[in-house]
Amino acid sequence: MTSSLVRGRPRHATAHIRVRVAHALVGAVAGAGWLAIPVLAAQEPATASAPRTTAAPAAPRDDESSAVDLILPVAVLGTAGVVAAYSYVRRGRRASGVAPSAPAAPTPAEADRRARAALVEADDSVRASEEELPFAAALLDERTLAPFRHAVHTARTELSAAFALWHRYEEGEPGQALPGIVGRCAEAGRVLDARAGELDRLRWAEVGPALEVAEGAFRRLAARAADARATVTELRERYGPSVGARVAGCAEEAMDRLVFATARLNEARRAVDLDEQGRAVRQLRAAEGSVAQAGILVAGVDRTARRLREAAALVPATLTGAEAVLATAAPAPSGADDTLAVVREELTAGPYDPLDALRRITRALARLPGARSGVLDTAADLVARAAVGEAEDFISVHRGAIGADPRSLLAAAVRTLAAPHPVEAAVLARRALELAERDVRAHGLPDSDTQGTAGAVLGGVLLGEEPDGGPPVTFGGPETRGRFRTG
Structure with missing residues (x-):
């Protein structure tokens, strides 16, 4: 053996x-x-000096010859x-195939895993940096803030290029694209890392003013969150339970983030009173991140209400325009007549989702030439913007659990909408939202806790590296974004 x-x-x-x-x-x-x-x-000397006529003793000569013969x-x-x-x-x-000192080339599976991790890390860094800038803008003039805005813009550009490479790779481009993806993500992180220390020096020279800014933002947002809950009730009654459930989830999560922000702001205030600046900064930065995400959720409720009203006003004209296009189509798309008939019935049957109605109409006629003009094009653009916005908000406030695929599809939807190809963009955005929701379910929804820490970890406000949720995420790339660790 x-x-x-x-x-x-x-x-x-x-x-x-x-x-x-x-x-x-x-x-x-x-x-x-x-x-x-x-x-x-x-x-050599002994041999040279011996006379030729003199007989040497036999034994010594034999010993010397033996030693020479052995050499x-x-x-x-x-x-x-x-x-x-x-x-x-x-x-x-x-x-062995390679020199011992040469590193082994990564397998295709390992290269794929590295690219995915780089995309997630870079996307998280850019999102967190964007969320911190409004708090910095309340304390710094625009000229001082300009280099940090430029850094975020540059990082966002590199990240967009990386997502474009990833999309081509998933469509069948060889794996040589993977090192380029990792390199683009690394550059995005490097740009943000380079500015992180400078922003700290400007923001945290005195914690008191920053704390007052965050407390003011919290109070304003708390009032808006109360209004959002009333909006949820109105939308549920007007557009039905499916719409109501969607916006109700946003309002509930906004309240969860505000509960967390309340606890952290209180801790920051106590730390300031005790002159514990390091602890005050950590608690304050966590509160800022949570307030920023609550703001995204509340704004999402308001934006959804506005787009639903726009869609409801647009459905009758869109339906008429679709029927006119379909009447001249030869041949008509399969199932298009049935789709229009169902939508027309919904108009008189009671509460319905007007955005979903527009989505079905525009998708049923997407391949017809007349679908890209007039009211149909307006409807398709409204549906796409609503779908992209919903996916963007969901990924932003659940990024602690979301992988590379939903983020990549969202980036593809943004590019497609700008093309402009609104129907295709809406399809990509809806798929991104489905995959993001799947990732959150697989990760597990947080148990209810009195201070909302689990929700902050799920949202990426905290890095989740420690039992108390870990350090708050800050402006910066992978090397600096978790720099406010305890100790």
Whole structure:
């Protein structure tokens, strides 16, 4: 049976043993040569000075001849040993395939995993940096803030290019795109990391003013959150339970983030009173991140209400325009007539989702030439903007659990909408939202806690590296975004 120690020995250890054997043989030959030097030195003078006519004693002469005769065989054997050892080492290195010092190339699966991780990390860094800038803007003039805005813009540009590469890779482009994705993400992080320390010096020279800014933002947002809850009730009654459930989830999560912000602002105020600046900054930054996400959620409720009103006003005209286009189509798309008939019934049957109605109409006629003009084009653009906005908000406030695929699809939807191809953009955005919701379900919804810490970890406000939720995420790239760790 093979020893476990032998089985567990790494391959490069064998190469080291071969090298040591070669070194030992070289040392042996060198030692033999060194011992032979005195014999050679003694032999040469004795032979030169002996008279030819004088008979030398037989025994000493025989001893000297024997020593001289041994030198050549020893040298030959030593040289052969060195050559054999060198050949043995060379064969071993060739058999291993690479030099011991060369790093192994990543497997395709490992390269894919690295690219995914780089995209998620860079996207999180850009989002967190964007969320911090409004708090900095309340304390700094625009000229001072300009380099940080430029850094975020540059990082966002690099990230967009990385997502475009990833999209092509997923559509079948060879894996050579993966190093480019990692490189783009690394550059996005480097740009943000380079500005992180400077922003800290400007923002946290005095914590008191920053705390007052955050407390003011919190109070204004708390009032808006109360209004959002009333909006949820109105939307549920007007547009039905599906719409009501969607906006109700946003309002509930906004309140959860505000509960967390309340606790952290109180801790920051106590730390300021005790002159514990480091603790005050950590607590304040966590509160800022949570207030920013509550603001995204509340704004999402308001934006949804506005777009639903726009859609409801647009549905009758869109339906009429679709029927006119369909009447001249030859051949008509399969199922288009049925889709329009169902939507027309919904108009008189009671509460319905007007955005969903527009989405079905525009998608049913997407391949017809007349679908890209007039009211149909307006409807398709409204549906796409609503879908992209909903996916963007969801990923922003759940990014602690969301992987690369939903983020990539959202980036593709943004590019497609700008093309402009609104129907295709809406499809991509809805798929991004579906995958993001799947990731959150797989991660697990947070248990209710009195201070909302679990929700802050799910939202990426905290890094989640410690039992208390870990450090708050700050402006910066992967090297600096978690710099406010305790201690």
